[in-house]
Amino acid sequence: MKMKFIFTVLFLGFFFPTFFSQSLRTMSMAGITIPLKDVDNSCDPYDFGGNISYLYLDETTSWLKINPSLNTNWGDYKRPYDANNVNLYGINFTGLKTLSTAGTFIGSVSYIYDSRINVNRSVKYNTYQGDPFFINDTTSGNIHYNGPAVNFGYSFELLSDLYFGASVGYKILNGFKEIYSQTSTVLRDVDGSLGLTYKLFNSAYLSAGFSTYNSQEKLTIELADPVDDEIYNYHGDTYFITQIGNPISEKIKEVGYSWNSQFYLNPDKNSEAGLNFVYSNSDQKVLLNKSVNGNSLLDVEDGYSYFNEYLVEFKGRYDLTPDLTVGLKGSWLYNSCWSSSQSFLVWDWNTKTAGAGIGASYNISPFLLLSLEYNYSHVNADSSKYIDDHFTTVYSNDHIIRIGGEYEIFNKIFLRAGGGYGFIGKDIIYGGSNIKYFLTTFGLGFNLFESFSIDFLLDYNNYKPKQLDYSHSLFDGLITLKLFNI
Amino acid sequence: MTMKFIRIVSSVLLFYMYGCMQNPPVVQDGNGSVVLKAVWDKSIDSIPDIVPLQNAQVIMSSQYGMKIYYTGSDGFLRLNHLPSTIYSISIKAAHPADASIILVGSIRGLNIISGQTSTSIDTAKPVSSTGIAINEIYSAGPVNNIFYIYDQFVELYNSSDSVKYLDGMLVMRVNGYINDQIYAAGGDWYHNGKMQGVTYIYKFPGKPGENNYPFYPKQFLVLAGEAIDHRKAVSTSIDLSHADWEFYNQYMAGQYDNPNVPNLINMRPDNGTKFLISLAQDIVALASGKDTVWTAGIDISTIIDAVQYSSNRNLVKTIDDRIDRGVALYPPRYSGKSIQRKEPGMDTNDGSADFEILPAPTPGRQ
Structure with a gap:
């Protein structure tokens, strides 16, 4: 048995999971994932289910990726405590080293600068996590966060046909609100995962994994001037308690666990299919640091939230002809969450989302690839805001169609573009109805050299409710420089 | 080996899913009720005379702040959908005959719990503005x-x-x-x-x-x-x-x-x-x-x-x-x-x- 653990750096933080878990190539083609073949878009347990144990089988060559990125979003179609504008700048280095039978190592280090412009009152990093415990002051101001994230991962063959993987990650962010209440934030996340993959028979794999995370957001509301701060701890949309002082200290602690399992079938080069199941739960506590009965300062629980999630998803792909690939995807997601304060149920909500998608890719010529994908989802959400005496049940039928293409304009220089159009019946996040969704993407790929490649991506997304003169837009700009055989 | 692996994975998953789930509290917040009767005890000697205070101002204070209500013509105030917490209530009404006298009363530490109806009688006393x-x-x-x-x-x-x-x-x-x-x-x-x-x-x-x-x-x-x-x-x-x-x-x-x-x-x-x-x-x-x-x-x-x-x-x-x-x-x-x-x-x-x-x-x- 080989039990040698060597750690390198792996990025598994929360910042760019969508950017670097799939390639810029597919993102440049309208983000099509079902029928498009790509080295980072297979149906295997690592690409599809995030199971670290399959890394050893998924990656066969060593590389280093350098990813500078810009992500920005803005618009007046937003929730009350959202920022007017969020700018996210990041730089990420991800390295992967294969050591033959000794295993595969992956690691990442990144640094992020997260600038939020005109955040309305909220001083939490994640204002809307589904819980009713908003923490607000009285001003609309800019909040800037910055800090590093690192991760280490390793996968190897533990026994014959049995593969093991593990990863750990850490990130820390410091934030500060420029004006009253001058809230300082220290956000710390630690995560880890373990995985096993067993080769059932030729071309069929079964995986299982466990992951956990522990995060803490510490808020210190302290003014430089000798003026007291006023902070409002909401219990729901209506009721809040006021804290006055200088300084005021609060913490948001969250612990989560997740079990996942994957089944992967890859009988030949022309077909593959993957099944992913995830069950996760987490709990979150809002703790107020205050004096109780004249005693020294204690962390007193103000709110508690519990989150449950089940996900089952399937993706399959088949080459009908050497030039035509078709794909199919289905998913079912169930969220069940509740929040309480002092043993009373404050909010209770759940969502069920059933999704299905089909797509096809066709090589029109050796130089031109076209791809089309359609996704449908049905969302059913129940929300019971007991403390606010507000109860809603929402149904939504959502449709999105995407089309993308890749054209080799010169030898090993690729031009990529895509577009999407969607209709969202009821937006359960932002509250709008009959949302029109528009997406356009553009990318370039330079694979001129044996030792490295460069990919660029620009994408623009826009959401607009039909009856309102509001909209919300997102823009992403990313570059990936990939060095091979390092 | 294959079936054993599947059995282990399935057992652990099922154990975890059902063993770690937490149930929400049974009592829902925001469902407290209070029935408050504001009265003025104008009894003289042994002759009882309890008068309901109509249109009396009722100030309810709690950790969630302060809200003002008014009693009805029968002296009652009925409130529903209140969050569970401890309230302080004060009532105030003008004296029907003497404008220089204010009728006031207070209830401290009234615990209103969701799903329950708290009933209270607040007896106001005259406060002559004499000092x-x-x-x-x-x-x-x-x-x-x-x-x-x-x-x-x-x-x-x-x-x-x-x-x-x-x-x-x-x-x-x-x-x-x-x-x-x-x-x-x-x-x-x-x-x-x-x-x-x-x-x-x-x-x-x-x-x-x-x-x-x-x-x-x-x-x-x-x-x-x-x-x-x-x-x-x-x-x-x-x-x-x-x-x-x-x-x-x-x-x-x-x-x-x-x-x-x-x-x-x-x-x-x-x-x-x-x-x-x-x-x-x-x-x-x-x-x-x-x-x-x-x-x-x-x-x-x-x-x-x-x-x-x-x-x-x-x-x-x-x-x-x-x-x-x-x-x-x-x-x-x-x-x-x-x-x-x-x-x-x-x-x-x-x-x-x-x-x-x-x-x-x-x-x-x-």
């Missing part, structure tokens, strides 16, 4: 960043219909303590009927019983820490150059004295500092002056009015119950806000119910 009361306190300081705190004032109001006299009366700051649990400011430490913890003690001229300094009915009197126009120092401050009285420490070298404003003088020779009260929490007391031996404590029976205030909602009240039964919620430091009685001079001996926060001080007026 002098501390009507407004401003010590938070103006909005500024240079630590300016000198524009403090205490406002008195004579809500009676007769002329009162200030001769020999005392105004005190009470924040001395030995132990904040047992020997706390404003308490009767030695169970001898005396309020302890006096730190500042200032006196109107004259002696109790003399009639040289009249306080007319429905008159406001502003007692300024410094009777100057503080706006010249900080633009967001206030003008106290026309205050009625000024605290003057004759034992302090070089203190400015407005010659146009009469002085209250310091009774403690050992205190060589300006009269200042705390920006966020303190006790201010007014006494008749019949007992001036502050070192032994001030006789509670001589205290006309006292207010304990704090910007900390969790502050434990320390002032003796015979003086006042509540702590008035105070605004943040340097907020430019003050506290004032909801009705001029209306004193139910419950500072938490009597006072409200004003966005800006109103010296000399309601």
Whole structure:
């Protein structure tokens, strides 16, 4: 048995999971994932289910990726405590080293600068996590966060046909609100995962994994001037308690666990299919640091939230002809969450989302690839805001169609573009109805050299409710420089 | 091996899914109800006469703030969908025959629980506005960043219909303590009927019983820490150059004295500092002056009015119950806000119910 653990750096933080878990190539083609073949878009347990144990089988060559990125979003179609504008700048280095039978190592280090412009009152990093415990002051101001994230991962063959993987990650962010209440934030996340993959028979794999995370957001509301701060701890949309002082200290602690399992079938080069199941739960506590009965300062629980999630998803792909690939995807997601304060149920909500998608890719010529994908989802959400005496049940039928293409304009220089159009019946996040969704993407790929490649991506997304003169837009700009055989 | 692996994975998954799930609390918040009946007990001798108070103002205070309601024609107030917490309720209604009398009542510590209906009868008692009361306190300081705190004032109001006299009366700051649990400011430490913890003690001229300094009915009197126009120092401050009285420490070298404003003088020779009260929490007391031996404590029976205030909602009240039964919620430091009685001079001996926060001080007026 080989039990040698060597750690390198792996990025598994929360910042760019969508950017670097799939390639810029597919993102440049309208983000099509079902029928498009790509080295980072297979149906295997690592690409599809995030199971670290399959890394050893998924990656066969060593590389280093350098990813500078810009992500920005803005618009007046937003929730009350959202920022007017969020700018996210990041730089990420991800390295992967294969050591033959000794295993595969992956690691990442990144640094992020997260600038939020005109955040309305909220001083939490994640204002809307589904819980009713908003923490607000009285001003609309800019909040800037910055800090590093690192991760280490390793996968190897533990026994014959049995593969093991593990990863750990850490990130820390410091934030500060420029004006009253001058809230300082220290956000710390630690995560880890373990995985096993067993080769059932030729071309069929079964995986299982466990992951956990522990995060803490510490808020210190302290003014430089000798003026007291006023902070409002909401219990729901209506009721809040006021804290006055200088300084005021609060913490948001969250612990989560997740079990996942994957089944992967890859009988030949022309077909593959993957099944992913995830069950996760987490709990979150809002703790107020205050004096109780004249005693020294204690962390007193103000709110508690519990989150449950089940996900089952399937993706399959088949080459009908050497030039035509078709794909199919289905998913079912169930969220069940509740929040309480002092043993009373404050909010209770759940969502069920059933999704299905089909797509096809066709090589029109050796130089031109076209791809089309359609996704449908049905969302059913129940929300019971007991403390606010507000109860809603929402149904939504959502449709999105995407089309993308890749054209080799010169030898090993690729031009990529895509577009999407969607209709969202009821937006359960932002509250709008009959949302029109528009997406356009553009990318370039330079694979001129044996030792490295460069990919660029620009994408623009826009959401607009039909009856309102509001909209919300997102823009992403990313570059990936990939060095091979390092 | 294959089936074993599948069995292990399945067993662990099932165990985890069902073993770690938490059930939500059974009782839903926001479903509390209260039925409140406001009555006035006007019984005379053994003849009972309980009268419902219609259209009485009901102020409900809790950790979620304050809300005002009114009773119906039958004296009842029925409220539903209340969040579970502990409420303080005060009621107020005009006397049907005498406008100078206010009917007031209060309920403290009413625990309203979701899914349950709390029933309470609040019996109001007449408070004849017959005396002098501390009507407004401003010590938070103006909005500024240079630590300016000198524009403090205490406002008195004579809500009676007769002329009162200030001769020999005392105004005190009470924040001395030995132990904040047992020997706390404003308490009767030695169970001898005396309020302890006096730190500042200032006196109107004259002696109790003399009639040289009249306080007319429905008159406001502003007692300024410094009777100057503080706006010249900080633009967001206030003008106290026309205050009625000024605290003057004759034992302090070089203190400015407005010659146009009469002085209250310091009774403690050992205190060589300006009269200042705390920006966020303190006790201010007014006494008749019949007992001036502050070192032994001030006789509670001589205290006309006292207010304990704090910007900390969790502050434990320390002032003796015979003086006042509540702590008035105070605004943040340097907020430019003050506290004032909801009705001029209306004193139910419950500072938490009597006072409200004003966005800006109103010296000399309601």
